[in-house]
Amino acid sequence: xxxxxxxxxxxxxGNEREGGQGDGGRWDGRGPAIGRRVLLxxxxxxxxxxxxxxxxxxxxxxxxxxxxxxxxxxIVNTLPNGGGFxxxxxxxxVPTKTAATYRLKIDGLVEHPRSYTLADLEAxxxxxxxxxxxxxxxxxxxxxxxxxxxxxxxxxxxGVKAEGRALRxxxxxxTYSESLTLTQARRNDVLVALRMQGKPIGKDHGGPxxxxxxxxxxYKSAKWLSGISVTDKVEPGYWEEYGYDVDGWVGRSxxxxxxxTV
Amino acid sequence: xxxxxxxxxxxxxxxxxxxxxxxxxxxGGSAVIRRFTLAERLVHRTTSWLMLLCVATAAFLYxxxxxxxxxxxxxxxTVHEWSGILLPVPFLAGLVSHAFRRDLGRINRFAPYDRExxxxxxxxxxxxxxxxxxxxxxxxxxxxxxxxxxxxxxxxTGLLMWFTGLLPxxxxxxxxxxxxxxxxxxxxxxAGHIGMAFKDPGARRGMRTGSVERGWARREHSEWEDETxxxxxxxARRRSD
Numbered sequence: 001x002x003x004x005x006x007x008x009x010x011x012x013x014g015n016e017r018e019g020g021q022g023d024g025g026r027w028d029g030r031g032p033a034i035g036r037r038v039l040l041x042x043x044x045x046x047x048x049x050x051x052x053x054x055x056x057x058x059x060x061x062x063x064x065x066x067x068x069x070x071x072x073x074x075i076v077n078t079l080p081n082g083g084g085f086x087x088x089x090x091x092x093x094v095p096t097k098t099a100a101t102y103r104l105k106i107d108g109l110v111e112h113p114r115s116y117t118l119a120d121l122e123a124x125x126x127x128x129x130x131x132x133x134x135x136x137x138x139x140x141x142x143x144x145x146x147x148x149x150x151x152x153x154x155x156x157x158x159g160v161k162a163e164g165r166a167l168r169x170x171x172x173x174x175t176y177s178e179s180l181t182l183t184q185a186r187r188n189d190v191l192v193a194l195r196m197q198g199k200p201i202g203k204d205h206g207g208p209x210x211x212x213x214x215x216x217x218x219y220k221s222a223k224w225l226s227g228i229s230v231t232d233k234v235e236p237g238y239w240e241e242y243g244y245d246v247d248g249w250v251g252r253s254x255x256x257x258x259x260x261t262v
Numbered sequence: 263x264x265x266x267x268x269x270x271x272x273x274x275x276x277x278x279x280x281x282x283x284x285x286x287x288x289x290g291g292s293a294v295i296r297r298f299t300l301a302e303r304l305v306h307r308t309t310s311w312l313m314l315l316c317v318a319t320a321a322f323l324y325x326x327x328x329x330x331x332x333x334x335x336x337x338x339x340t341v342h343e344w345s346g347i348l349l350p351v352p353f354l355a356g357l358v359s360h361a362f363r364r365d366l367g368r369i370n371r372f373a374p375y376d377r378e379x380x381x382x383x384x385x386x387x388x389x390x391x392x393x394x395x396x397x398x399x400x401x402x403x404x405x406x407x408x409x410x411x412x413x414x415x416x417x418x419t420g421l422l423m424w425f426t427g428l429l430p431x432x433x434x435x436x437x438x439x440x441x442x443x444x445x446x447x448x449x450x451x452x453a454g455h456i457g458m459a460f461k462d463p464g465a466r467r468g469m470r471t472g473s474v475e476r477g478w479a480r481r482e483h484s485e486w487e488d489e490t491x492x493x494x495x496x497x498a499r500r501r502s503d
Contacts, residue, residue, distance in 0.1 A: 090336055
C-alpha cells in the first residue's frame with residue numbers, strides 16, 4: 001500500500017512543486033517507521049558489539065598499538081585505550097615533588113622510624129620486574145618494566161614490632177591511601193618503585209615514587225607514595241572504602257577473571 | 263509574486279510582517295508559526311543540560327590532561343553516573359504531552375520526500391527546494407532515532423560498569439569497550455548537531471521561543487504544511503470511521 005502511494009507521489013512531483021497544491025499534497029498515508037528501525041538497529045549493533053567485544057578488542061588494541069608507533073600526530077593515543085595507561089587521580093590537585101623535596105616516611109609499629117630521600121632510596125639494592133599491568137576497570141598494559149626497592153627491605157631496616165600485622169600506605173596527594181598485609185607486602189614483587197619503563201616515574205604515573213604491587217589490580221599500586229605505616233590490622237584504602245576488594249589479586253577479586261599478572 | 267507599493271523591492275509574500283501598513287492577512291495566518299510547545303522545549307532543555315554534564319564529566323574522566331586539571335575522581339564519576347542515568351527522564355516525562363508524542367510520531371515515520379532529502383544531501387544538492395522536509399528533515403529523524411538507541415546502549419553498558427556482576431555473561435571489559443567507542447561516536451554526532459544549530463538561527467529560535475518565521479519554515483521545511491494537512495485528514499477520517 002505504501003509503495004503505491006510513493007510512486008503516485010513521485011510521478012506527480014514536478015508539477016506539484018510548481019503549483020504548491022498539487023496532487024501530492026493529498027498524500028496522507030503514513031510512511032514506514034524508519035525511526036524505530038534505526039533505533040532497534042542501533043541496539044542490535046550494540047548488542048552484537050558487546051558479544052564480539054572480547055574478539056574485537058584484542059585486534060583493535062593490537063592495531064592501535066602498532067599505529068601509535070608510526071603516528072607522528074599522536075592522534076591514535078587519544079582514541080579509546082590507544083595509549084594503554086589511563087590517568088586516575090582522586091584528589092583535587094597533586095603537588096610536584098622533586099629529589100630535593102621528596103620524603104618517604106616509615107613509621108607506626110617499628111623499632112626505628114625513619115625518613116628516606118629519593119637519593120637514599122636510589123642507593124639501596126634495586127629490583128626489576130617486567131610484568132603486565134592490569135587495571136580493575138579492564139585495561140591491561142603488557143610487559144611494563146618497574147624498578148625500585150623491595151618493601152620487605154625497608155621493613156627489615158625499620159624492624160617491625162611483634163604486634164605489626166599490616167601496612168598502611170599514604171600519598172602526598174593528601175587523599176589516596178592503600179593497605180597490604182605484612183605477608184603480602186613481603187613478596188619479592190612488591191616494590192617502592194623509582195623507575196617505570198626505563199625512566200624515572202613521571203608525575204602522571206605517580207612519580208617520583210609510587211608503590212608497585214605486581215600481583216594485584218593497579219589500584220593497589222598507590223601513586224605519589226609518601227608514607228608507610230605498620231599497623232596492627234588492615235585499614236582499607238581509598239577505593240576499598242568504595243567497595244573495591246582489600247585483597248586485590250588479579251583474576252581472583254572484584255568479580256573479575258583476568259589472567260593473573262604474576 | 264506581488265510587490266507592495268512603497269517598499270524598496272519586491273517582498274517575498276511569505277515573510278510579510280503583520281505590522282506592515284496595508285498588509286492584508288494572508289491565508290495561512292501570521293508571520294510566525296508555532297513549532298514547539300513549552301513542554302517540548304523543556305524536554306529538550308533538560309535533556310541537553312544532562313547530556314552536556316554527562317559529556318563534560320566524561321571528558322574530565324577520559325582525557326588525561328583534563329583529568330589532571332580537576333582530579334576529584336570520585337565526585338566526577340558520581341556526577342557522570344547520575345547525569346547519564348537521568349538522561350531518559352525528561353523524555354519519559356514528556357510523553358504525557360500530546361504535542362511531544364505527535365512529534366515523536368513524525369520523527370518515526372519516513373515520507374517519500376525524506377528519501378529525496380537524503381539523496382540531495384548525498385549528492386550535495388543545495389539549491390532552493392532541493393531538500394524537501396516535513397516538520398523534521400530526514401537527517402533530524404535519523405539523528406534522533408540513532409541517538410535514542412545510542413543513549414540506551416550507553417546507559418546499559420554504563421550500568422554494567424557501575425554494578426559489575428549485574429550480567430555475568432558480559433564482562434566489564436566488554437562493556438567498557440562499547441561504552442568508550444560509542445561515547446566517541448556520540449561525541450562526534452552531538453558536535454554535528456550543535457554545529458548545525460549554530461549555523462541556523464531560525465532553528466535555534468524555534469527551540470528557544472517555540473515559534474519560527476513562516477519564511478524559514480517554508481524554506482527549510484517545505485512539506486511541513488502538507489504533512490500537517492495530511493495528519494488532519496487522517497484524523498478526520500479516523501473520526502468519521
